[in-house]
Amino acid sequence: MSVFYQVACRIGFHPWEDLAEHPPFATKLAELLDREESGLTPPFGRALDVGTGSGVWGVWLARRGWDVTAIDVVEPALRRARERAERADVAMRIMRADVTSLSERDVGDGFRLVLDTGTFHGIDRAERAAMGRAVSAVASPDATVLLGVFAPGRRGPLPRGATRDEVEAAFAGWKVTDVEVADTDPDALARKLKFDEHWYRLRRE
């Protein structure tokens, strides 16, 4: 999958970044974050943005008051994330790391929030299990994991999606507390490709 993202980044193909400007998606994610921040004042704690790409959501989290570490495996995307953070004038850690083997890099731990907008559903079963273990090892006891996941389906080189059972299998020791429609007004392409994306909110059992 990372070859796909290497190529996508080189040719400037990154339609997922447009979701930040798509209110039906961005407002829903903001609502989910409001819930995690409710009753607290910034700083809210450490957040890990996995598969950050060009840092759209990592920067957004940092602006909201999270202490963000953003990781990805595609260096040119990380370069764009660093530029984005600089333009936004936010401090965040941006580093190359694989979400399936976080302990190999010094990403830190104690993350109260783990956000994944589009990585889990594009990796294979073994990688998903490794991601579940890696995230469990760095997340705090009271952490929330938010995974944006397409419904299963074949979409050429695009992510094949995942079922709720697959989410639960990968995140042993976690419980899915909520499943919410991610995009209440999908655009024509999203509808055509049947993304049917949902947010999975997980907490430790």
Ligand SMILES: C[S@@+](CC[C@H](N)C(=O)[O-])C[C@H]1O[C@@H](n2cnc3c(N)ncnc32)[C@H](O)[C@@H]1O
């Ligand atoms: C659909 S893009 C989403 C990017 C970003 N989260 C966003 O919403 O704009 C998925 C990202 O996951 C990254 N990725 C894929 N496999 C990964 C892995 N094993 N570890 C870390 N990042 C990975 C890709 O390089 C890509 O940037």
